[in-house]
Amino acid sequence: MQIDELIREIINFADLCAAGSDPFPVGLPGVTLVRQRRPTYVYPVVYQPIFCLVLQGEKQTMLGDRLVRFARLQSFVVGLDMPAKAQVVKASPREPYVALAVELDLNLINELATAVSQGALEDERALAVQSGETEAPLVDAMRRMFDLRDRHEAQPVLFPLILKEIHYWLLVSEQGSLLRQLAKKDSHAARISKAIAVIKGCYSAALRVDDLADVAGMSVSGFHASFREITGTSPLQFQKQLRLIEARRLIKWERLRVAEAAYHVGYESPTQFSREYSRVFGVSPRKDRTEVPHDLAEPAA
Amino acid sequence: MQIDELIREIINFADLCAAGSDPFPVGLPGVTLVRQRRPTYVYPVVYQPIFCLVLQGEKQTMLGDRLVRFARLQSFVVGLDMPAKAQVVKASPREPYVALAVELDLNLINELATAVSQGALEDERALAVQSGETEAPLVDAMRRMFDLRDRHEAQPVLFPLILKEIHYWLLVSEQGSLLRQLAKKDSHAARISKAIAVIKGCYSAALRVDDLADVAGMSVSGFHASFREITGTSPLQFQKQLRLIEARRLIKWERLRVAEAAYHVGYESPTQFSREYSRVFGVSPRKDRTEVPHDLAEPAA
DNA sequence: TATTTGCCTGCCAATTTCTCCAGAAAATCT
DNA sequence: AGATTTTCTGGAGAAATTGGCAGGCAAATA
Numbered sequence: 001m002q003i004d005e006l007i008r009e010i011i012n013f014a015d016l017c018a019a020g021s022d023p024f025p026v027g028l029p030g031v032t033l034v035r036q037r038r039p040t041y042v043y044p045v046v047y048q049p050i051f052c053l054v055l056q057g058e059k060q061t062m063l064g065d066r067l068v069r070f071a072r073l074q075s076f077v078v079g080l081d082m083p084a085k086a087q088v089v090k091a092s093p094r095e096p097y098v099a100l101a102v103e104l105d106l107n108l109i110n111e112l113a114t115a116v117s118q119g120a121l122e123d124e125r126a127l128a129v130q131s132g133e134t135e136a137p138l139v140d141a142m143r144r145m146f147d148l149r150d151r152h153e154a155q156p157v158l159f160p161l162i163l164k165e166i167h168y169w170l171l172v173s174e175q176g177s178l179l180r181q182l183a184k185k186d187s188h189a190a191r192i193s194k195a196i197a198v199i200k201g202c203y204s205a206a207l208r209v210d211d212l213a214d215v216a217g218m219s220v221s222g223f224h225a226s227f228r229e230i231t232g233t234s235p236l237q238f239q240k241q242l243r244l245i246e247a248r249r250l251i252k253w254e255r256l257r258v259a260e261a262a263y264h265v266g267y268e269s270p271t272q273f274s275r276e277y278s279r280v281f282g283v284s285p286r287k288d289r290t291e292v293p294h295d296l297a298e299p300a301a
Numbered sequence: 302m303q304i305d306e307l308i309r310e311i312i313n314f315a316d317l318c319a320a321g322s323d324p325f326p327v328g329l330p331g332v333t334l335v336r337q338r339r340p341t342y343v344y345p346v347v348y349q350p351i352f353c354l355v356l357q358g359e360k361q362t363m364l365g366d367r368l369v370r371f372a373r374l375q376s377f378v379v380g381l382d383m384p385a386k387a388q389v390v391k392a393s394p395r396e397p398y399v400a401l402a403v404e405l406d407l408n409l410i411n412e413l414a415t416a417v418s419q420g421a422l423e424d425e426r427a428l429a430v431q432s433g434e435t436e437a438p439l440v441d442a443m444r445r446m447f448d449l450r451d452r453h454e455a456q457p458v459l460f461p462l463i464l465k466e467i468h469y470w471l472l473v474s475e476q477g478s479l480l481r482q483l484a485k486k487d488s489h490a491a492r493i494s495k496a497i498a499v500i501k502g503c504y505s506a507a508l509r510v511d512d513l514a515d516v517a518g519m520s521v522s523g524f525h526a527s528f529r530e531i532t533g534t535s536p537l538q539f540q541k542q543l544r545l546i547e548a549r550r551l552i553k554w555e556r557l558r559v560a561e562a563a564y565h566v567g568y569e570s571p572t573q574f575s576r577e578y579s580r581v582f583g584v585s586p587r588k589d590r591t592e593v594p595h596d597l598a599e600p601a602a
Numbered sequence: 603t604a605t606t607t608g609c610c611t612g613c614c615a616a617t618t619t620c621t622c623c624a625g626a627a628a629a630t631c632t
Numbered sequence: 633a634g635a636t637t638t639t640c641t642g643g644a645g646a647a648a649t650t651g652g653c654a655g656g657c658a659a660a661t662a
């Protein structure tokens with residue numbers, strides 16, 4: 001079966017590039033391969049719009065109050081920039097967690113959507129992260145895309161085509177509900193997306209929820225409800241996550257002092273910053289700064 | 302008249318067991334006798350499905366915004382787990398408030414309902430607590446049930462029969478509208494009942510009304526409306542009552558510290574907890590903890 | 603006497619609940 | 633079928649709840 005072929009192929013490739021655990025590029029723009037030899041702790045991430053096909057092992061992510069789990073041949077589609085918590089739950093050196101991811105291009109989605117949507121689209125429940133079994137044509141397209149990685153002469157021509165094809169299949173797949181919504185002007189999803197862009201754009205600035213609702217063109221309460229429905233969190237929590245994740249980066253990798261990091265991401269009181277930091281990461285910022293940065297991979301609890 | 306007989310009999314019995322004011326068992330499972338020698342303050346209770354026949358004195362209960370009053374030979378039927386406020390308003394040492402109560406078994410109700418409902422049931426207005434004059438066969442059945450209390454040899458055979466009979470009469474009585482509705486799958490009452498089960502099951506967890514509505518299979522606004530119609534209160538108030546009543550128990554009887562009690566019943570901020578507690582009980586939690594627990598019975602205001 | 607601890611109160615912004623209403627859908631009647 | 637009534641849904645907006653924080657008080661502790 002082609003699928004097993006793809007899996008074997010990719011896993012071999014991953015073994016060769018034993019570069020480590022962080023996602024690493026495969027030679028195609030926007031395409032990355034993720035591999036983990038061990039279950040990990042829960043770690044916070046910021047997703048971008050992405051399509052990720054799990055080939056081996058299992059992973060779960062938490063969006064606010066929601067928990068989704070992905071196993072072999074399942075996949076997830078993220079349609080929005082989203083902070084989340086992820087955890088690889090099944091992985092071993094013999095059988096590591098392996099997944100192939102492609103960044104999505106929302107412009108491309110919009111473009112395709114106009115061509116696709118004849119029938120009036122139903123209002124489906126659209127979540128920021130959709131998951132489920134991967135439809136066969138998608139797996140196949142991913143395989144063909146992956147095969148392009150060292151056909152340098154073919155890439156410039158074929159890669160855009162396959163990318164477009166993947167976007168198409170996603171758009172019409174079951175998991176594509178959010179993408180379809182996003183393409184629809186004035187849908188809730190599209191409005192929330194606009195608001196999220198604002199939050200991301202200035203996450204270190206003081207944020208007034210009223211203004212966001214305004215940007216989205218919704219009532220404050222309606223905005224809250226939709227926001228939660230789609231992202232699984234409230235606007236403020238969303239922003240807080242972004243802030244803290246960035247702060248952590250500043251602290252662990254840029255070695256900023258705690259207070260500096262706090263101010264940098266928009267906190268006015270280092271006290272408050274410290275409290276929230278500890279609550280989210282389980283470690284105080286001071287500690288994170290002191291300790292040597294280490295690999296994500298850890299024996300699972 | 303047989304009724305007077307029953308009353309005299311029970312009152313005598315109650316005098317014998319001068320155990321005090323709390324409801325006390327009469328030797329039949331699920332059957333209790335309530336006696337109060339004095340009017341009481343308003344006190345919060347959590348009803349279970351129950352049928353309660355008032356024999357002497359008067360009592361009133363408040364469900365949210367509704368006030369119902371029960372006097373001699375009136376009775377009330379509670380079909381749902383319901384927090385409420387009760388108050389004995391007419392009682393004296395010479396003529397105490399006396400009532401006989403039987404817990405109801407909703408499974409039994411369902412069972413009987415299928416046997417009973419030939420005619421398509423009308424949609425009647427169904428309230429969580431129904432009250433009114435007690436129909437004669439019911440009083441009679443209650444009398445016969447009460448007489449079983451010391452016929453230990455007859456109990457195993459006759460008690461289930463009488464219980465069933467009582468359920469039957471309730472189901473067809475005027476006060477049985479809620480019971481009839483509950484038995485009907487997909488009725489509003491049945492849906493709300495499901496939601497209430499959820500609330501009760503985890504009243505100390507963060508609860509989202511959207512989800513409750515989901516459980517009930519109704520729109521949020523429809524859910525609100527139905528919930529209020531049946532219970533006389535809103536979902537949040539309902540949950541809050543449960544929380545605070547439990548918290549009060551923890552504070553007065555288990556002697557938990559205020560903050561602990563707050564966390565225990567699901568508040569994340571003792572501040573807020575304290576505020577609400579005072580509002581509902583008229584006394585700050587601190588005070589309730591400090592003061593010696595005392596009897597419910599107090600001279601009425 | 604000074605400090606600490608536990609709690610209450612007021613204030614603020616965020617979040618959620620809840621009412622109300624218009625339009626859609628379903629049921630009922632003609 | 634078509635008309636009418638009833639019921640339901642979804643959304644806006646007002647109102648309430650919530651949690652955080654600062655200030656204060658009073659009892660317990662040092």
